[in-house]
Structures are given as structure tokens and as C-alpha cells.
Amino acid sequence: MVMATALVGTGCSLNFGPSIEELAKKATALLRHPELAKQIGQQYLEQLTVLSKPNQERLVSEILAGTGIDPNNASYFSLLDLEDELTAKVRMDFTLERIVKVNGWVLSATEAQLCALLAIVAKV
Amino acid sequence: MFIDAKDLPSEHLIECDLCIIGAGAAGITMAREFIGTGIRVVLLESGGFRMDEKTQSLYRGKNVGIPSFNLDVNRLRYFGGTTNHWAGHCRPLAPIDFEKKAWVPHSGWPITRKDLDPYYIKAQPILGLGEYKYEDLDYFTTQTGLPTLQLDENRLKTAVYNQSPPTRFGKVYRKEIKRAQNIEAYLNANVLELETNGNATEITGLKAACINGPEFSVKAKQYVLATGGMENARLLLLSNRANPKGLGNDKDLVGRFFMDHVLLRPGLDVSYSQLGLNLELYNRKHRAAGGRMFTVLAATEKLLRREKINNFRIHLVASGAMYKLPFGGVFSDIDGFQDANPPVKARNNSIAFHLVLEPVPNPDSRITLSNDRDLFKQRKIDVNWQLSDADLNNAYRALELAALEFGRLGLGRGYGEIFKNKKVWPGNLEAGRHHCGTTRMTDSDNSGVVDKQCKLFNTENLYIAGSSVFPTIGYANPTITIVALALRLSEHLKGKLS
Numbered sequence: 186m187v188m189a190t191a192l193v194g195t196g197c198s199l200n201f202g203p204s205i206e207e208l209a210k211k212a213t214a215l216l217r218h219p220e221l222a223k224q225i226g227q228q229y230l231e232q233l234t235v236l237s238k239p240n241q242e243r244l245v246s247e248i249l250a251g252t253g254i255d256p257n258n259a260s261y262f263s264l265l266d267l268e269d270e271l272t273a274k275v276r277m278d279f280t281l282e283r284i285v286k287v288n289g290w291v292l293s294a295t296e297a298q299l300c301a302l303l304a305i306v307a308k309v
Numbered sequence: 310m311f312i313d314a315k316d317l318p319s320e321h322l323i324e325c326d327l328c329i330i331g332a333g334a335a336g337i338t339m340a341r342e343f344i345g346t347g348i349r350v351v352l353l354e355s356g357g358f359r360m361d362e363k364t365q366s367l368y369r370g371k372n373v374g375i376p377s378f379n380l381d382v383n384r385l386r387y388f389g390g391t392t393n394h395w396a397g398h399c400r401p402l403a404p405i406d407f408e409k410k411a412w413v414p415h416s417g418w419p420i421t422r423k424d425l426d427p428y429y430i431k432a433q434p435i436l437g438l439g440e441y442k443y444e445d446l447d448y449f450t451t452q453t454g455l456p457t458l459q460l461d462e463n464r465l466k467t468a469v470y471n472q473s474p475p476t477r478f479g480k481v482y483r484k485e486i487k488r489a490q491n492i493e494a495y496l497n498a499n500v501l502e503l504e505t506n507g508n509a510t511e512i513t514g515l516k517a518a519c520i521n522g523p524e525f526s527v528k529a530k531q532y533v534l535a536t537g538g539m540e541n542a543r544l545l546l547l548s549n550r551a552n553p554k555g556l557g558n559d560k561d562l563v564g565r566f567f568m569d570h571v572l573l574r575p576g577l578d579v580s581y582s583q584l585g586l587n588l589e590l591y592n593r594k595h596r597a598a599g600g601r602m603f604t605v606l607a608a609t610e611k612l613l614r615r616e617k618i619n620n621f622r623i624h625l626v627a628s629g630a631m632y633k634l635p636f637g638g639v640f641s642d643i644d645g646f647q648d649a650n651p652p653v654k655a656r657n658n659s660i661a662f663h664l665v666l667e668p669v670p671n672p673d674s675r676i677t678l679s680n681d682r683d684l685f686k687q688r689k690i691d692v693n694w695q696l697s698d699a700d701l702n703n704a705y706r707a708l709e710l711a712a713l714e715f716g717r718l719g720l721g722r723g724y725g726e727i728f729k730n731k732k733v734w735p736g737n738l739e740a741g742r743h744h745c746g747t748t749r750m751t752d753s754d755n756s757g758v759v760d761k762q763c764k765l766f767n768t769e770n771l772y773i774a775g776s777s778v779f780p781t782i783g784y785a786n787p788t789i790t791i792v793a794l795a796l797r798l799s800e801h802l803k804g805k806l807s
Binding site for chain 2 (some may be wrong): 272284286289290291292
């Protein structure tokens with residue numbers, strides 16, 4: 186089960202939000218089957234061109250785009266909040282056809298990006 | 310009454326008002342409509358009451374296009390025809406299926422769905438079905454207490470199908486035909502040729518024969534060819550004394566536009582995100598409205614008009630696919646599926662989406678006479694079933710929409726071979742065994758073989774019954790439409806003959 190951890194910044198200003206690495210770790214903690222998610226992420230990355238291959242920062246930014254979570258203030262959001270926001274975004278991905286095909290699977294762009302982020306984080 | 314044509318004297322002449330060639334769904338339906346009318350009807354059936362190898366061999370031919378089932382496997386050549394092994398799935402064609410659509414070349418029936426509605430209703434009990442309630446989904450959800458998927462009406466809908474027992478016409482209607490005073494049903498009677506006057510504007514008779522038996526003839530005022538989607542075309546092509554191209558084939562259209570439903574089974578496998586997803590209305594049959602029913606996913610009219618694709622349906626089939634739950638569970642995590650280790654086995658965690666797609670009418674998909682000969686030394690057929698890039702694109706999009714809807718609803722994720730390479734048909738491409746289009750119904754002999762009454766253009770007393778007249782085929786199985794058209798044609802001919 187997801188541990189709901191509300192992290193509250195202490196004395197942090199907007200300019201001192203969580204690092205990209207911390208955000209990536211938090212986001213990918215939502216994936217309870219990390220080994221399989223890494224496989225999907227790796228397959229997704231392999232089908233991107235060299236120029237379009239994203240890094241951690243870009244993936245975090247794209248994953249959180251369109252959600253209610255500001256990367257600079259992400260420490261004020263719990264994991265449950267993050268999960269809720271991403272669930273809604275994934276559903277919207279399918280509504281708006283923001284999808285990718287990964288090895289025959291029809292996936293939401295957001296979930297493919299999340300898996301890709303895990304694959305990158307695991308290599309770091 | 311039934312007569313074995315083998316007992317006829319050689320060169321015997323049979324005279325009647327109406328001669329129906331073929332005792333399948335169309336032929337038997339028409340014969341029944343004339344019972345007690347005083348119109349003398351002859352019904353000619355190639356086989357007997359059971360399948361026999363020699364008669365069945367008359368159906369042999371070659372698939373020279375896309376590989377498909379052997380021609381003598383799909384079709385049955387004995388009393389009752391292919392209803393002797395049909396699956397019983399029934400749904401009328403949709404209104405849009407009859408329209409001329411700008412994005413579908415060669416589309417458009419010369420009649421509308423409304424023209425056929427009274428006959429669809431009449432066809433229900435003939436096929437052993439319940440009340441005519443195809444568009445009343447609420448009725449069935451109330452009756453069964455089962456939920457439907459909350460689909461986006463701009464994409465897909467839940468469509469009702471009726472399930473026939475299935476009615477084996479040869480068994481169910483045999484006694485009725487036997488008792489009918491004005492019907493003579495000849496068994497083992499193979500029609501070899503339709504004879505005409507010099508300019509083929511009139512059928513003057515037909516030649517028939519038994520295997521190792523007598524030859525005989527029939528003279529009627531009106532003739533109906535009801536031998537099936539392939540054989541109707543074959544007999545016209547073989548009847549070529551007046552016109553070497555074949556009867557009704559001045560414009561080289563007989564045999565062209567051969568269509569069959571495109572099947573991908575499965576086209577998609579969906580790994581569940583949630584346990585306890587109730588899809589019983591879709592993957593089981595239920596008693597309701599005096600019959601049995603089930604539902605499928607189908608394209609909405611909005612979708613077809615917006616995206617300009619062809620019609621399709623998708624059956625949801627409980628799957629034994631070994632989708633590893635954790636893989637599907639990767640996405641279920643995001644869908645909010647709470648239990649990481651559900652107590653069900655992997656085989657219950659996926660569902661197969663079987664796609665049935667309407668093909669685009671294609672003049673190069675066709676039936677022609679081959680140089681191989683049958684027992685009567687008549688030319689067999691080559692079936693060159695062809696599909697186009699548009700068909701592949703339509704299949705891709707249909708399955709993509711299904712995957713999108715399940716993703717949108719948070720129900721699961723779809724996997725399909727077709728998504729690995731959109732330029733190639735998946736290896737499990739199949740034909741639906743619904744042979745249609747080879748003597749298509751249109752409003753002009755420049756584009757078709759029969760008119761809106763199913764009469765051969767330019768020949769006054771020959772009509773065609775069955776799926777060979779369909780100019781497009783929608784996604785629905787053809788049998789109920791075959792029966793509806795047969796009922797309509799019967800009404801027309803009663804007017805002519807009485």
C-alpha cells in the first residue's frame with residue numbers, strides 16, 4: 186500500500202523546493218512493480234530518437250504538467266495527492282489521446298513517462 | 310412435398326409459377342411465404358437431407374487471394390444450406406450501413422433501413438428470436454440486472470445482439486414444406502445453367518441434373534437464385550450462352566466486390582486494472598424479451614461520420630491469455646487499484662477483444678471462374694479476397710479506440726500485435742465466412758447487378774436472394790438481413806404472380 190506521507194517544508198521558500206531527484210523518487214514510488222515498470226520505461230526510451238530522449242528534469246516537468254502540482258512546491262503535496270493527480274491525468278490522457286504505443290501496449294503518455302523516469306533513475 | 314430428383318425420368322420437364330434455386334435461409338424463407346397461396350412453387354436443392362461427400366465436393370474451389378477457409382468448409386450443400394452450421398448471431402444492419410457515404414467508395418444501397426424494418430420484425434420469430442428490441446438497451450440492463458460500460462458516445466456504444474437457438478432451417482421447416490400442397494421441393498437437384506432468349510432479357514428455363522442421375526428442366530414464370538454469396542455469382546457466370554461474359558454481366562460486375570467480414574480474434578488483449586469488473590452482459594448470453602441476447606461494443610454513428618471509418622463491432626471474450634497480472638498491475642497502480650496482490654489467478658485477469666470489421670467495397674476482390682472442373686464438368690470458382698490499406702487503417706483505429714476507452718475508464722490496458730506495426734495485418738487475420746457483394750444491389754446497371762427489387766438488370770424474370778446482393782455489409786452478421794430481404798422479395802413476387 187502506498188504510504189501517505191505529507192511532507193511539510195520547514196522554512197523553505199518557493200525558490201528552495203525539492204530537487205529533481207527527490208521529485209523523481211517520489212513520483213516513481215507510485216509504481217509498486219518497479220522491475221516491470223523499468224522494462225516498460227526502457228522500451229519506451231528505446232523507441233525515442235536521440236534528440237527527443239528526455240532527461241530526469243524534463244520527464245518530471247512533463248509528468249507534473251497539467252496537474253495541480255507545482256514542482257517548486259511539491260514538498261507540500263503528499264504521495265496520495267500525487268497519486269490522485271496522476272490518476273486523473275492518465276485518464277485524461279486517454280480522453281485526449283495523449284498516448285504512446287510501447288511494444289504493442291497502448292499507454293498513457295504520462296504513465297510511459299513515469300516508467301521512463303524510473304528506468305533513468307535506476308541507472309543513476 | 311419432397312421429391313428425390315434422382316427418381317425423375319430423364320429429360321423430364323417441370324413447370325411451375327415460381328422456381329426457387331437453393332434451399333438455405335433465403336430459399337426456405339421464400340418458399341414458406343407462398344404456402345397456401347395457390348402459386349405453384351418449385352424449390353430446388355442440390356443436396357439431400359444430410360451432407361454427402363460428392364454433393365459437397367461441388368463447392369470446392371480455390372482461394373487465390375488472402376488465405377481463407379476452404380470453400381467447401383464454410384458452406385454446406387444440403388437442405389437448409391449453411392444454416393446447418395451457423396452460429397445464430399443476429400442484429401439488423403444499422404441505418405448508416407445503407408447510406409451512400411462520401412468516404413466509402415461504392416457504398417450506398419438503393420433502399421433504406423426503414424424500407425427493411427417491417428421485414429426485420431417479421432424475421433425475428435423465423436429465426437427463433439425474442440421481441441424486436443435491438444435499440445432498447447435499458448430494457449435489457451433492467452431485465453438482467455447487469456451493468457454496461459460507461460462508454461463515450463463519441464466513440465463506442467453497447468449494442469444488443471440476439472442469439473438464435475440457432476435455427477436450422479432444414480430441420481425446423483422441413484415438415485411445413487413437406488405438407489405444403491403447392492410446393493414441390495426437389496432434392497439432389499443441381500442447377501447447371503439458366504437458359505435465356507437471344508438477348509437475355511428473359512429466362513426461358515433452366516437445366517438441372519443429378520450426380521450420376523437424370524437431367525431435367527424447369528420452366529417457370531419467375532425464377533429466384535438463392536444459392537449463396539459465392540454460388541449465385543458462379544451460376545450467372547456459367548450461364549453464358551447469350552453472353553460469353555455470363556448472365557447479367559455486360560458491365561463485368563458479376564463476382565466483383567466480394568466481401569467478407571474482417572476478423573481479428575483477438576485484436577486486442579486487455580489486462581485488467583480492477584478486480585470484480587462485471588462484463589457478463591458482454592461475454593455471456595442471457596434470457597430476456599422472450600429470447601436470448603448478449604451485447605458487444607460497436608462504433609457509434611458519431612464516430613463513423615467524424616472519423617470517416619467503416620463500421621465495426623468488438624466482442625469481449627473471457628480470455629485464458631496468460632497476462633501476468635503484475636504487468637497490468639503496473640498501470641493499475643496509476644488507476645488507483647488498491648490491492649497489489651489480488652487473490653485471483655492470472656488467467657482471470659484479461660479479456661480478449663475480438664474485432665469484426667466491415668470491409669471497404671473493392672471491385673478487385675472478386676470471384677471468377679477457374680479452369681478446374683467439378684463432377685458436372687462445370688468450371689469451379691477462384692476466390693480472390695482482397696483487402697485495402699483503408700481496411701487495415703480501420704482495424705487499427707477500431708482497436709485503438711477500444712484500448713482508449715478502457716484506459717479512460719481506468720479498467721485496464723490494451724495490447725495488440727497490430728500496434729507493433731501498423732502497415733502489416735496481424736498473423737491471426739481471418740474471414741468471417743459471410744460471403745457478400747458478388748451480385749450487388751444498386752440503382753443502375755453501371756454499378757450493380759440487381760435493382761432495388763433484387764431483379765437482375767435487363768432480365769425480366771430473374772431475381773436474386775441472399776447476401777450476394779449486399780452492396781455494403783456493416784458489422785452485423787448477414788442472416789437476419791438475408792431473411793428480411795427474402796421476405797420483401799416474396800411480397801414483391803406475390804404481387805407479380807397473383
